[in-house]
Amino acid sequence: MKETALNFGQGGSLVGILTRPDEVQQGDLAVIFLNAGILHRVGPNRIHVRLARHLADRGVTSLRMDLPGVGDSGMLGTGLSLAEEGRQGIHAAMDLLQRQEVASRFVVFGLCSGADAAFQIACLEPRVVGIALVDPTRLFATWQSWARKILRGALRPAAWLRLFTGRHHVLRRLQRKLGMGPEEQGSTPHEPTP
Numbered sequence: 001m002k003e004t005a006l007n008f009g010q011g012g013s014l015v016g017i018l019t020r021p022d023e024v025q026q027g028d029l030a031v032i033f034l035n036a037g038i039l040h041r042v043g044p045n046r047i048h049v050r051l052a053r054h055l056a057d058r059g060v061t062s063l064r065m066d067l068p069g070v071g072d073s074g075m076l077g078t079g080l081s082l083a084e085e086g087r088q089g090i091h092a093a094m095d096l097l098q099r100q101e102v103a104s105r106f107v108v109f110g111l112c113s114g115a116d117a118a119f120q121i122a123c124l125e126p127r128v129v130g131i132a133l134v135d136p137t138r139l140f141a142t143w144q145s146w147a148r149k150i151l152r153g154a155l156r157p158a159a160w161l162r163l164f165t166g167r168h169h170v171l172r173r174l175q176r177k178l179g180m181g182p183e184e185q186g187s188t189p190h191e192p193t194p
Contacts, residue, residue, distance in 0.1 A: 001056040006063070009092035013074035016065035016093060017041060018102070019052040023059065029129070030103030031055060031062040032093055034114035040071025043111065051109070061102055065093050067117070083120070090121045098127070105129045113137050 004018045033048040035041065041064040042049050052062040066073035068085040076085045090108070097103045107130035110118030115136035122128040137145055153159050162169075 001053060006096065008096040009068075009073075009089055010076045010078075011074075013076060014065065014068065014089050014092060015041070015072040016063045017052075018061070018063050018097075019056045020061045020102075021056045021059045024061070028103055029060065029105045029107065030097055031060060031107045031109055032090065033062060033064040034090070034108065034110040034117050035065075035067045035070045036111040036114045038070060041066045047111070048109075061097075063093055063097060065089070067114075083117070086117050087121055087124065090117070091125065094125065094127055107132065109134075111135060 001022060002020050004020070006016045006018055008014050008016065031052075033041065033043065033052065036044055043051075043064070048064045052064055055062050068089045069075045069082060073089070076088055078085055078088065080088070094106055097106075104127065106125075106128050108118040108121055108128055109132040110116065111134040113136075115133035118131045118133060119136065122131045135142065135144065137148075
């Protein structure tokens with residue numbers, strides 16, 4: 001197994017680690033590991049490192065990359081959203097690996113927000129032939145993602161203020177479901193003027 005640090009993308013601002021097996025097969029398949037949230041390319045508990053080395057032992061090349069603005073990668077400076085810069089970064093990684101004849105087809109692995117990015121790039125990029133999605137945050141709601149959302153809301157003082165003053169969206173939804181619109185609460189509807 002051989003590991004090589006790479007700089008790529010606009011101005012060489014993106015960073016990744018290419019892990020290749022001892023016996024390299026040119027123009028084959030490679031796996032691209034994306035950041036999990038704000039964690040750099042090693043992944044939570046170094047899972048990306050272990051998976052990349054495990055794949056290399058089985059003859060598969062992989063790239064662990066830091067998306068723009070995360071880990072050692074700088075922003076691309078396009079002025080686009082973070083998500084769009086992320087997609088451009090993944091495109092740049094695929095372009096590099098294809099140009100160097102490492103691979104022309106890719107499986108994109110993403111955990112948490114990396115899973116969201118993997119899904120988005122797979123919808124846009126024909127070179128992506130597979131995706132591995134672990135606990136995506138927005139694609140498929142799980143009880144964990146709902147719990148995180150509720151916890152984030154519960155920790156915001158502004159949400160509590162809206163709740164106590166009766167302006168919280170949850171209260172409005174509950175009022176609609178119970179048929180308690182403004183008319184039922186004692187206010188009079190506006191009469192049209194002739």
